[in-house]
Amino acid sequence: MTSHPPILAALAAALLFGASTPFAKQLAGDISPILLAGLLYLGSGIGLWVVRLIRDRGFAAPDLPAREWPWLLGAIASGGVLGPLLLMVGLTHTSAADASLLLNLEAVLTAVLAWVVFRENADRRIVLGMLLIVAGGLLLAWSQHGGTVQSSALGSFAVAGACLCWAVDNNLTRKVSATDAVFIAGTKGLVAGITNCTLALALGVTLPAWPRMAEAMSVGLAGYGVSLVLFVLALRGLGSARTGAYFSTAPFIGAVVAIAVFQEPTSAAFWLAAVLMGVGVWLHLTERHEHLHTHEPLEHVHRHVHDEHHRHEHAFAWDGVEPHSHPHRHAPITHRHPHFPDVHHQHSH
Known part of the structure; x- marks a missing residue:
């Protein structure tokens, strides 16, 4: 089952998102974090909608049944509005290092909701693989930021709340993943981009020069837009928990790009994280779930x-x-x- 296309889509989504992180960090010195997040999302939303308009030779109504619109609207509200807002609150009361550690909760909460609330199947092999991948991400984030804790309770709860919002978003998006992935990803990108940019401007942040804005939006189109399209395709074929686990390799991919492109040093923790994530991905790739089942x-x-x-x-x-x-x-x-x-x-x- 290792050649299953949704697995490749999930890993490609992680590759694009992880690879975009070092490039986004290069922009962070010139653009405020809130505005940068908005421009990244906005670039993905505008870019994907342009692609959709060209592909369909004009506006085409999405093929989303009426009964599924509440799922999509719930995903957009949770992941595109509440998630970014809670993250911004969290970042004002916690360090970036602690926030990066807490953001690993998204994969865990996505899987817990998928298994407990949405009754998605998982066996011990899948659970162990996910835990190893998340452990590798935690180790990588901890080692990169010195392992210090400088967070208030409010900041930690806010970042954890953002992760819960994105976990809800992932599971609700799975409910509509059969429809046009470009429409879903483009719409979510527009909403998240407008939300973050509006918040930044309301806080008095000034816009950077147009070339820097264009650069940020281009990074967003690849790392947030195309990546999200692939993520939706993976949700369609794998479910929320497995897709979230594969996507959790993104921090490691980002670290690899930073080492290869920006010559950042490696450490023993980096290689240990690579082993943990590698074993976790292997457990997922070699899964074989087969039994007699009935389609309703x-x-x-x-x-x-x-x-x-x-x-x-x-x-x-x-x-x-x-x-x-x-x-x-x-x-x-x-x-x-x-x-x-x-x-x-x-x-x-």
Whole structure:
């Protein structure tokens, strides 16, 4: 199952986001953190919407069923509005070092919500792999910032609250991940960008020169925009917990880029974190989850080919081109094959 495309999408999302971090740090000296976050998100939102308009040759209504709009709006409110606001509150009452440690909570909380609230399947192998990946991220963040603690209780709770908001965002986004990933990522980027930029301007932050703004927005398009599109595609095929675990390798990827491009020194902690994350990813990559399961009737819209899960008739003249997208209904089926908790496998065990 290591060649499963959603796994590659999750790792590519982590690669782009992790690689963008060292470049964003180079901009942090010239742009305030709040405004920088806004420009990164805004670049992703504007860029993806331009891509969508070009791709669809104009505005096209999203193929999101009415019953799924509350999930998307909840994800945007949680991850695009409340999360950034809580993080900004947290950063004013805690050090950047402590905040980077606390941000590892996002993967843990994403998995806990997926397993406990949304009943996503996980066995001990997956749980152990996630814990090893998160442990590697904690070790890397701790070593990079000297392991000092300079946080108030308010700051710590605010950053933890931001992580909870993003964990909720990840799980709610999974509910709508079957729809157009560019629309989801672009809309979330616009909302988060406008929120952070408005907050920065309200606090009296001045805009930098246009070349620096353009540079920040370009980094955001790749590291936040394209990365989020890939993240949504991974959610579609892997579920929240597994996608979050793979994405947690982003800090390590960022450290590798910083070492390779900016000649930052390595340490024993870096190599230990690499081993922990490597073992954790290996446990996930070698997962084989297979049992007899039954698909309940399901109706939704997404791009698909006519595989064993998509054997339906068409109420329109089909030209035979695949993949294609249209509302379709899944009839009940019972079979056995290796699978992940994707949009077609959300059954109980």
